[in-house]
Amino acid sequence: MKTLLKNISPFNNKMEMSSALFIVKKLIAFLLCYVAGMLLAEIIVIVIHFAMGYNVLQGEMLDFQTMLLMKYYGDIIFIAVMLLYWKVVEKKSLSMIGFNKRFGSYFIGIGISVFLLAISIGGIMILGKIECRGIFENINVFMLLLFVGGFIIQGAMEEVLCRGFLLHTLKEKVSLPLAVLISSAIFILPHGSSLFSGEFIYGIIGIINLFLISIIFSFLTIMQKSIWAACGLHSFWNAILYSVLGLNLSGNDEMSTAVFNMQSIGENIWNGGIYGIEASVVTTVVLGAFAMVLWVCGIKRVRNNAKN
Secondary structure, X not given: OHHHHHHOOOOOOOOOOOHHHHHHHHXXXXXXHHHHHHHHHHHHHXXXXXXXXXXHHHOOOOOHHHHHHHHHHHHHHHHHHHHHHHHHOOOOOHHHHOOOOOOXXXXXXXXXXXXXXXXXXXXXXXXXXXXXXXXXXXXXXXXXXXXXXXXXXXXXXXXXXXXXXXXXXXXXXOOHHHHHHHHHHHHHHHHHHHHOOOOXXXXXXXXXXHHHHHHHHHHHHXXXXXXXXXXXXXXXXXXXXXXXOOOOEOOEOOOOOOOEEEEEOOOOOOOXXXXXXXXXXXXXXXXXXXXXXXXXXXXXXXXXXXXX
């Protein structure tokens, strides 16, 4: 038992163990960093509230918009904790977690987010399940930019944890498909509560779409040999959907500020109901098709490298 506990301890970087134990070890390390980041972020939020004269113990909180921004910008704590663990315990460079000199691929990710959203939302609009009611007047540009900055951090945080840490460490010991599957499953878990807040069918479609987008994130990370493209796609998918188009983001329908006034027409599997287009079957088709394209491109690249 002592040897077992020593092997799965997240405070060493031993590799000499079975694949099953190695997976458990990395999941424990992931959980440790996540909980540590969450506790630090909560403490900082509480301190800020008290410093501003709010007694959180009595339920006094800042407004929804400010709290949402604090949540997004607070995700930098999770990134810091994970990178610290990566350097101190894993003893690896930042380039090995995916932060290398290929920063230009970040803009590839942004371009992909625009393309996927345009096809998905365009298809739903053709079906008459989303309509554009024009552009909002008196757009709060400063607040909009604040939210875009928050989404940049929030998307990067999830990619550092799921693709940067989990995917990169797991594929050292287990097969690549299994590493992708596990990192994707962990990526989906935190979204569970909002996914099933509405009708069951939307939750099922949402899980399928989350799995597909996670596969795309993983393919991009592997093909680009960095997490920059995945970060760009993830962050700007959220930013464009919420702060530009004004649509629901992962079930969050409390709009802060946006450019376009786009509205879902009714609740159905075409627009994803209260969860938004991320629970739409149109999005499923678009993400599935793009994942297949990346898969085929990846196979061709492997074959070309083998020939060379």
